[in-house]
Amino acid sequence: MTTVDPPVDVLLSDGTTVQLRPIHPDDAPGIVAMHSRFSERTRYLRYFSPYPRIPERDLHRFVYVDHHDREAFVVLAGDRIVAVGRYERLGPGSPDAEVAFVVEDAYQGRGIGSVLLEHLADAARRAGITSFVAEVLPANGAMLRVFADFGYQVQRQFADGVVHLSFPIAPTEQTLQVQRGREQRTEARSIARLLAPRGVALYGASATGQGVGAAVLGHLRDFGFAGVVVPVHPSATTVAGLPAYPSAVAAGAPVDLAVVAVAPEAVPAVVADAAAAGAHGLVVISAGFAEAGAEGAAAQRALVRQAHAAGMRVVGPNCLGIANTDPAVRLNATGAPVLPPAGRVGFFSQSGAFGVAVLAEADRRGLGLSSFVSAGNRADVSGNDLLQYWQDDPATDVIMLYLETFGNPRKFARLTRRIGRAKPVVALASPARPAALPGGPDEVAVSALFAQSGVIRVDTVAELLDVGVLLAKQPLPAGRRVGVVGNSSALTVLAATACAAHGLDVAVGYPRDVGPQAGASALALALTRTAADERVDALVAAFAPPLPGQLADTEADLAAALVGVLDAGKPVVATFLAGGLPADVPAYSGVEEAVRALARVTTYADWLRRPPGTLPELPDVDVVAAEAAIRADGPDQADRLLAAYGVEVVGSVPVRSAVEAVEAAGRLGVPVALKAAAVGLRHRLDLGAVRLDLGDSLAVRRAYDEMAAVFGADALVQAMVPPGVACVVELVEDPTFGPVVGFGLGGVATELLGDRAWRAVPLTDRDARELVDEPRAAPLLRGYRGAEPVDREALVDLLLRVGRLADEQPRVRALTLNPVLVRAEGISVLHAGVRIGTAATRPDTGPRRI
DSSP, rough: OOOOOOEEEEETTOOOEEEEOOOOOGGGHHHHHHHHHHHHHHHHHHHOOOOSOEEEEEEHHHHHSSSSSSSEEEETTTEEEEEEEEEEETTTTTTTEEEEEEEEETTTTTSHHHHHHHHHHHHHHHHEEEEEEEEEEEHHHHHHHHHHHOOOOOOOOEEEEEEEEEESSSHHHHHHHHHHHHHHHHHEEEEHHHSSSSHHHHHHHHTTSSSSSHHHHHHHHHHHHEEEEEEOSSSSEEEEEEEEEESSGGGSOOOEEEEEOOGGHHHHHHHHHHHTTTTTEEEOOOSSEEEEEGHHHHHHHHHHHHHHHHHOOOEOOOOOOEEOOTTTEEEEEEOOSSSOOOOEEEEEEOOOHHHHHHHHHHHTTTTOEEEEEEEEEOSSHHHHHHHHHHHHHHHEEEEEEEEEEOOHHHHHHHHHHHTTSSEEEEEEEOOOOOOOSSTTHHHHHHHHHHTTEEEEEEEEEEHHHHHHHHHOOOOOSSSEEEEEEEEEEHHHHHHHHHHHHHHEEEEESSSSOHHHHHHHHHHOOOOOOHHTTOOSEEEEEEEEEOOSSSOOOHOOOOOGGGGGGGSSSSSSEEESSSSSSOTTEEEESSSHHHHHHHHHHHHHHHHHOOOOOOOOOOSOOOOEEEEEESOOOOOHHHHHHHTTTTOOOEEEEESSSSSHHHHHHHHSSSSSSESSSSSGGGGGGGGGEEEEESSSSHHHHHHHHHHHHHHSEEEEEEOOOOOEEEEEEEEEETTTTEEEEEEOOSSSSHHHHHEEEEEEOOOOOHHHHHHHHTTTGGGTTTTTGOOEEEEEEEEHHHHHHHHHHHHHHHEEEEEHHHHHHHSSSSSEEEEEEEEEEEEETTTTSSSSOO
16 A cells, blocks of 8 residues: 655754654756755765766656655655655565665764654565665765664675665664654754744834833843843834844844744744844744634644754743743743742743742742743644653753643653653643543552653643742652651641642651650751651751740741751751741642642652553564554454454353354353443343353243343353353553553442542553552452452563553554453453454554654
């Protein structure tokens, strides 16, 4: 089957954008023009000869391909072709193809070759090609490195003055690591260029000083931007005391960033002007795009296309702006008049209004920021881009996110799993979350899914800052044991109660109340002893102010008592109802808020201490058979699909009469089970929709007649299997996390209570074990009240197989295994149902693209 891939935008190693798309016949003049710009060396290395011009016959063959046995992709910078790559199958039906590409001299060394190889290999695999071969001159070291550095197992032979290369193109863990490493570097570089510009051009600042543009210009100037600020105005010669120019080019200064605050219809002209000045990126504060309806959405798509064609990235539109507090940059290209002090927290917000509020509150609480980005409509730059940048940013230790939607949830989970190992990620996800498929994760399970990725999920703006302040100022706790110290029994008891409510353990001997008469020295002694206590991992300090005249002035400064415990290496949170606290101690208005923040951070620290898990190899997986099962509809489709992943479903025979039921029982061998055929009834023993241990034809006939009178003629006859604990395994497509696997114990009560655990795919061995252990009814699997423990490893293996199926088969939109009987040795899957649809969008798979 011939497929033509749509154009995609990709990032180069320097952070610029280009477009990659399949070649078409109209590209012939562009190919000739590119060839004319090649140096003699580039022509010789590609064609093994001077090849001064492309003969008409060769040109025709270059631009006419069938997009199956022969494919070619071109890379465009603007409307100019700057590279081309192609493969050609070596004979009809051959699994091998020859690959080659060439890059214009001015664009060499910028990662185009590796991007072309990714897309060519992906297209070739879909065409049934399994290996590439290439011929490269020994002098072409750059091309040899493209192949060698990709992670493929390359075989080399040297003959006739040419290096002959051959390698399988199936993705491996190594090629995936190489690809994602390049992805991280290119995306981080593209953001770094935005946050540290040499010069900023501002479009839309009025000469009168009124309006959003003028406000942003004032913030840029007043914050002390270290670079050049260029107001662009059609007629004024000065704006806000700065020289103004009719175009950014006219300023004669380096302009890396354009801030746009003009009417939406004027934006295209601004983008063209910024591109002419060599800008790397746009911050579009202007509204009136996708948030305004279909016409605005079309204008937004055109904006991004125009910017990408010029090599620029776009923040916004309809955004608050960006900021960088680095003293060497001092960039405040936002609508916020005041920024928090310089600090170690990176903050991303989709909402501009929310961003203003958080920036003001962070400033009030002394939470210093390294950089800030408000993405608005998130037409291009997203939270994932900022995660890639902050991963290696030496100025950022903590990442805070406000997310209204997830454009690429699988990528978000993948990035946070990796980044969370080095830097904590705190996320406030909008409560306006679309409902998943029926039976999908509830809000409690969604929090667990965030935790699986190492994300500290919070519920309010206040909690976002509570947790951020704690992470920025204090070390992580080594455990869950908390020492509570205070001078008020009411406060210490309240703190201890809050610890229990949030899953923290009050250490033995606590809470410790030193009494309202205690002065600063007594409190300091109690706190110092608590910090040195080996039974304590974290401290909660709760102070009520002394009554006027109750203590001598030297003893009344209770906050000073905290200074001596800051070097103990244990986190301290404090509620101090009067006065201020030392700058390094997180202060909270109430003990509940302090304990809640500590609990969030402690859970994250627990996640860090656990090993990350691996994706184990699974035998007996046949992806080709799975795809065939998906294409072929039928009542046993789910059974055949699961069989392709090494999961056997106990067979059942559909019947519509007592005679058919008896005949089926005879073929299967008694005893048998008889079940109502309706999906919702097949496990409802409590309703009489399931009859077990039917030992002869008379019992089968009687059971069928009784059930048919209540549930209808359609029934299933199934061979009996040994008894076990009934479980349920599910797969649904969640709107936030993509495909997720759920596990719980069977039964009406557990279904009513929503006792399901969920994990996003791909599942690691650790994820699968946590799934088995997380449901509240999980003790039934471990030998509750003297029962025999079940084969938990068999359950883990089943979950891993379902997880891999979910990861590899995007057309599987829902899957249910119910019931799954698990015994002391082995499991039996009694029924499975599947829903096949169009392939779910999974932008985190395949070759790199924006």
